[in-house]
Amino acid sequence: MTISPISLAGKTALVTGASSGLGWATAVALAHHGANIVVTARREERLRQLCAEIESTGTKAVFFAGDAAAEATAQQTIALAVATFGHLDILINNAGAGNYKNLIDTSAEEYDALMNANVRSGFLFSRHAVPHMIEQKQGTILFISSVSGLQGVAGEAVYSASKFAQVGFAQSLDAELRKHGIKVGVICPGGMKTEFAVGHGRTEDYVRSSHMMEPHEVAEAIVFACLQPPNLRIPQMTVRHMG
Template sequence: MQQTDGVLAGKTALVTGASAGIGWATAVALAQRGANLVVTARREERLRRLCAEAESLGVKVAFHAGDAADEVTAQQAVELAIGTFGRLDILINNAGAGNYKGLVDTSAEEYDALMNANMRSGFLFSRYAAPHMIAAKCGTILFVSSVAGLQGVAGESVYCATKFAQAGFSQALDAELRKHGIKVGTIFPGGVKSEFALGHGRTEEFIRNSQMMEPAEVAEAIVYACTLPPNVRIPQMTVRHMG
């Protein structure tokens, strides 16, 4: 069995969108630092494989399969964390989707789907996690946004809108929850080599030949924000590749 470094030993982290990409890598990185995990995504078989990998590091893991934009999923995942581990210290709102299209080619249904995946999911999980963190007088809530949440990009108007929304929501929560000892922040990654937006504006060839970051590289930045001293927080962090 591999050994963790113990920095987050005794902590419990909940990661949404954990079946691939940044979510998977972040869950593993948190486990490497000793955190127990609750992971959630729609693909159960992948979650089972992730749990096996994390458990090989010596931490305890539970999973809940479901759509992060579904209120029941958020309720049950948070309840699973509290019921299994008795606490919830870290929430990584990573679940999301990409669909890169021009305005006139984007349907109202696609708008709703993106807003639900990227914004509603974070609202729901934060809504149900916050009471437990308020009671504990501590906690960390991080939103995985995008550099598209910092500057609008042609052909990505709706996607950018959802990512800007995450940033504004996070800023407001920071102002609301900091008095309870809760840290709230947003991570703004540049391009990442993953399944994200594959078939919705990105191709396998583009991803393979790009200089985009590996998911594990972004995960290190996310976990860094989770391991700071109690009096230190990162409201915003931009993470870019060297290309």
């Protein structure tokens, strides 16, 4: 029996929070595997640079700049994907924020900001992507959570709560959408060498000298989850470094 390699050629992938770090690396990795790319984040110039980098490899890429926690951003980015490429096959809910503080040092405004960035954004993009995926009877939705969504630690209560919420949301959607041919999973990485949470509990020196993973390494794990055969899905994956 000959086994044909699985390709993302012709697929359309949307990555939120793509202007830096893991989002950027994931968009590039998916493009290298043949997917057409749609990216969104708040920093428009970064998105222009990312699309130029992707298109220099011969892959098509478009962007929409906006706050992932705003419903209009989700609606317009998904509309752009469908208008440009005709369909949306992969959604990577990567947008998020980190803030590592003790409870008594955390304000209500910081709580709202974390929940909006880490939970509301994934709800909105999934809510508006799923009707298209139901109609085409296939799709993959991945949430980028964290090991902090599996085990709470001191000084990260609100952050962990938002990441636990992503895990629960993904598990429920997996049960709800599987009958429509839609795969839903959650990726739980450990720390990465990105600007994420620098100034909100981490310093540049701490990140640089750590054993944390490079974003392109975790991006390959995300691509792996997107490359499973039609009858296979990865509901949950934990990704850790060797340090």
